[in-house]
Amino acid sequence: MNAYFTNGTTEFLRQLKHKEQAKIWVFEGEGALAYTEDPHAAKFATPRTYEHVTGTGDIPDDGYIAINNIPVTDEGRPIFEDVFKQRAGKIDQTPGFHALRVLRPQSGNTYLVLTAWEDKQRFEDWKKSEAFQHAHKKDDKQPKRPPFSAGPAYVTTYHIDNEE
Template sequence: MSVYMTSGTYDYLAALKEKHPEQSVYLLQGEDNTIAYTEGKNIFDEARAYEIVDQEGTLQNEGYVVMNNIPVTDEGRPLFEDRFKQRAGAIEDSPGFQSIRILRPVQGNTYIVLTLWQNVQSFEDWKNSQAFQKAHQNNGPQSKEKPSYVAGPAYLTKYHMTE
């Protein structure tokens, strides 16, 4: 399935969402920007396009979104995607977890691991859990050596879902 995102002012994106009631459009409010996210059909003039590699859970109009943006080498794409397809699934059992999407970019090399949490505390609890440490023990933020498929530093972007 395809995913499309675009940036803009909250008012502009809210009006765009109202213009397309037939489509689920999620508004993600960050500290200094707003993103509109939709799955399926592209309704945006200037969209960043992705394909869903793996997913679990249902997106909702409320919650806390964390996007882990990970640049991946061309030759490392299969390895990166397989790693997520084979993941243990411990995140799904975390209190406050709502959904995850592994997004492959149609253009560029930066994958997005999007997670939706009930609230900030749920994400922080996951990040400080033993399950997180185990899932990231060989290639997480604390690792000295990055996996061969990594093409540059990863970074987080955080948002709140808004209606």
């Protein structure tokens, strides 16, 4: 399965969403994004296409989105994907969690780890949780950056636009 993104103004992306017959979400925050998992709705003029590596849950029509942008080396792709496949399902019981998508880029080297939450506070609570600390812990033997890293990761955050 694939996922598709495009950028634009919130108003333009809302119009695109209403024109299509498939499910499209509009994310507002650090810019505006349209996101869909439906290939029939992926008629974006300049889509960025990603392949699903793993995922769980359903993206809601309202809530908070956090996207971890992680540059990965070509050799590190299998390692990176295995790490997330092994973690699959561990976040599911977190209060306020709705969905996870680990997305492999069809071009470029930056994977996206998209999580959907009830609201920003639930995301922040998870980041402070013992489960988060355990999943992201490093011991003294590990290098500063993971072996798959092609550069620093960064997070972009959005609210799901639910205006009609």
